[in-house]
Amino acid sequence: MPITTLTPSQGTVGTTVNINGTSLGTTVSVNFGGAVVSPTAVSNTVVTFVVPSSAPCSGQVSVSTNLSNGTRTNSVPFFVIVRPTTTGLDESCLPAAGGSLTVFGTGFAAGGTVNVGALTPVAFAAGGSNTQVTVTAPAHTPAGCFDTQQVTVTTAGGTGTAGTALIDYYNAPSLTTATLTPATGAAGTETTVSGATCLIGITNVTFTDSAATAFTGLPFTPIDATSIVTAVPAAAAAGAGAFTVTTCGGTSGPAGFTVT
Known part of the structure; x- marks a missing residue:
């Protein structure tokens, strides 16, 4: 049995593989499944070849060599690992602290890493779903109010194509x-909040009145990243109240408004 092992025993198209064994010095070609491949190096104990482009996307392939005397060696298995793809995410944004992130695609069952921009890759275990993986995305503080990071997945089969998940x-x-402006007025008063920071991607505006009643989902009109126009709820109790603003990044501290 001339062939004993393959190194590595799994990979993708373009992987360089060593066939290890004995009496391999007269090898003239390598059988990779249904393909016949020319070796790149031959010795009595090692034959080297490159996994051809005709390899299947995934699955087990038999590998053997053809010797100059017309005989074929024994076959050993090689596993072609699918290159992962990334098709989407369950979230469009995260706070600077990071958080749970599910990546959708294919080829995840082999395990690997989720890569978010140039941040530290997050490992995930093999054996899970082939089409989605959930990890805790790393923390990242944007230089401004927000920035966009590329998400890809890397497995033993390679790295998925960039540009499909952000x-x-x-x-x-x-x-x-x-x-x-104004900072006081009757319930229902419209006010302009100005001089704030990072009022981008607002998901909720809340007013909490003097009776600690929180009115959520208030209508608002954005002006720019520092200003919005909103209104005190008509049912707000008289006294000191406050607005807060929520975005994907979190919830602001309060800005006071006195209901007269």
């Missing part, structure tokens, strides 16, 4: 430096 990281909004 995630935005958001810094939390802040009303610390904001002013309200």
Whole structure:
């Protein structure tokens, strides 16, 4: 039995493979499944070849060699690992602290890493779903209010094509430096919040009145990343209240408004 092992015993198209064994010095070609491949190096104990482009996308393939005397050696298995693809994400944005992220695609069952931009890759175990994987995305603080990171998956089969899955990281909004015009008025008063930061991608505006009643989902009109127009709820109790703003990055601190 001239062939004993393959190194490596799995890979993808283009992988360089060593056939290890004995009495291999007269090898003239390598049988890779139904393909006949010319070796790149031959010795009595090692024959080297490259997995051809005709290899199947995935699955087991038999490997043997043809000797100059017309005989064929024994066959050993090689496993072709599918190159992963990334088709989408369950989230479009994350806070700077990171968080749970599910990646959809194919070829994930072999295990590997989820790569978010140039951040530290996050490993996931083999044996799970072939079409989706959930990891905790790493933290990342954008230089501005938000930035966009490429998401790919790497397995033993390679790295999925870039450009198909993107995630935005958001810094939390802040009303610390904001002013309200007006800052007092009757319930139902329209007010302009200005001088804030990172009012981008707003998902909720809340007013909490003096009775600690929180009115969520208030209508608002964005002006720019520092300003919006909103209104005190008509049912708000008189006294000191406050607005907060929520984005993918988190919820701001309060900006006070006194209901008269």
